[in-house]
Amino acid sequence: MSFDNASPETHRLLAWANYAFLLAMMAVIALILIAAAVMQYAFGELPCPLCLLQRVAMLGICFGILLQFRNGFSYQNTGISIGFALFLLIVAERQTLLDIYPRPGHAYIGSAVFGLHMPVWSIIIALVVLIAFALKLAILGGDRRLETTTVSTFPRLAVAATAVGAxxxxxxxxxxxxxxxxxxxxxxxxxxxxxxxYTQPAS
Incomplete structure (x- = not known):
């Protein structure tokens, strides 16, 4: 899809939608990480090694988005986020397959949220992120002029991006x-x- 003949107003709207999409994605992932922190510190549910890798992957997705806000939009930065989303999917699938059948030494860590444990949620999160990026690239990928518009063009978005980035x-x-x-x-x-x-008592 090409927007080469679109009006400047249309390009501005598309650039705003592009940054708003990235901001919304980063904010949702930040909320997920905050929820994980609350479960760890408020409820004493320590993350396992694979759980920690899933957090790294989510932070990596956000890192690619932060580069978009800091240095201007780039499809290279989009690739960074997609790469970490794939990493999240691989790690989450491995843990889910390890623990999908309860047996000694293999059980899901932590409490279930809406009936699903974190590794399963991570698979869903990774798939949603990948699908969202695929749709965005399919719609806006032909507009190379997005790379010439920085988030500072939209002051409110820039302030929100700075806050969420922090x-x-x-x-x-x-x-x-x-x-x-x-x-x-x-x-x-x-x-x-x-x-x-500190050691947790055996359950």
Whole structure:
């Protein structure tokens, strides 16, 4: 699809929709990571190693989006987000297949949300992200002039992107610190925080 003959007003609207889409995606992922943090710190549900990798993948999707806001829109940055979405899908599928049949040593970590555990939700999240990017590229991928419009053209979007971006960075720092406390320099586990000497009671 090409918008080469579209009016400047149409191009401006498409650029706004492009950045609004990216902002909405980053905000939703940030909310998911906040929910994961609440379950970890408020309810004591420590993430497993594969759960931690899924958080890394979600932060990676947001990293690609942050580059769009910081440096201007680029299909290269879109590729970064898509790559991390694929990584999320692979890790989540592996954990789901490992734990899909309950047996000693293999059970879903944490509580179910609406009947589904986090690895299953991560598969859904990854698929939704990939489908959303596919649709966006199918609709707007032919408009190369999107790369000449920065988010600063839309002040309200720019302010919102800065705020959500700051939350994502804070979540990344929080998760990094949490991993260090939980795992130290050894292999990660779900029994406690190594650096605090805290161990969860056996269930």
């Amino acid at each position: 939350i994502v960075v804070a979540l990344a720092v929080l998760n990094f610190g949490s991993v260090i406390v939980q795992c130290g320099i050894n292999e990660c586990h779900t029994m406690g925080y190594q650096l605090l000497g």
